[in-house]
Amino acid sequence: MTSTASPGLSRFNEATPEAASAQLHEVCASTxxxxxxxxGRPYDRLEDLLVASDTAMAAxxxxxxxxxxxxxxxxxxxxxxDATSAREQSGVGAAEREELLALNLAYQDAHGHVFLICATGRTGAQMLAALKERIGNDTDTEREIVRAELGKINRIRLTRLAEAAAPAASASEGEPA
Incomplete structure (x- = not known):
């Protein structure tokens, strides 16, 4: 069977267990x-990796x-x-930042964790509206919403990982110090 893995996915598949674990930890902090x-490595296609992510998230x-x-x-x-968190939260403007932070503290008091939403492509106003809507949820409902939002975040980050171009080699790479 011939692999149809992209170069980024191939690098992930071929990485040492330690390097693969480090890459995955950048996507999601759950061990x-x-x-x-x-x-589950190796993955032939990005879709296989995304399905594995969804399955692991559900468990x-x-x-x-x-x-x-x-x-x-x-x-x-x-x-x-952290370029990733800055990119993902780029839709938050100064006007929403203070109110988001204040409501996030109230959310943390209610649910015991930060308000989590897949921020990619959302405006600060959209995230603020979602926070206001979700703050009153019971903890079990909110846990399942968070699971779904984490799944979306992980899919975006895994896609970036799998589609990443080869990193530029440094001048000293492969040479003894």
Whole structure:
């Protein structure tokens, strides 16, 4: 059977277990999710990787979800120096930032974790409206919404990983120090 994997997916498939785990941890902070996807390598197609992600996401326990959520900064306050979180939250403007942060604290008090939403492609106003709508949910309902949102985030990040061009080689790469 011939693999139809993209160059980025091929690199992921061929990575050492440690390197693959590190790549997956950048996508999702759940060790159970990371382990499930790493164990499924190699993936012939991006769609196979995405299906494996969805399956692993559905199997996460409440503790696994809490671990995954701990890897996400609050909406309106991307992690400094983290290009991924800055890109994903680029729709948040200064006008919404203060209100998002205040409501996120109230959400954390109610649910025990940050408000999590797939921010890619959403405006700050849309995220603020979703936060206002979801803050009153019961914890079990909110856990399943978070699971779905994490699944969307993971799919976007895995697609970027699989479609990434080869990294530029440094001048000292492969040479002894």
């Amino acid at each position: 159970a999710w990371d382990a499930a996807l790493a164990a 996460l326990t409440a503790g696994d979800l809490a671990e995954a959520m701990a890897g996400h900064p609050p909406i309106g306050r991307p992690t400094p120096g």
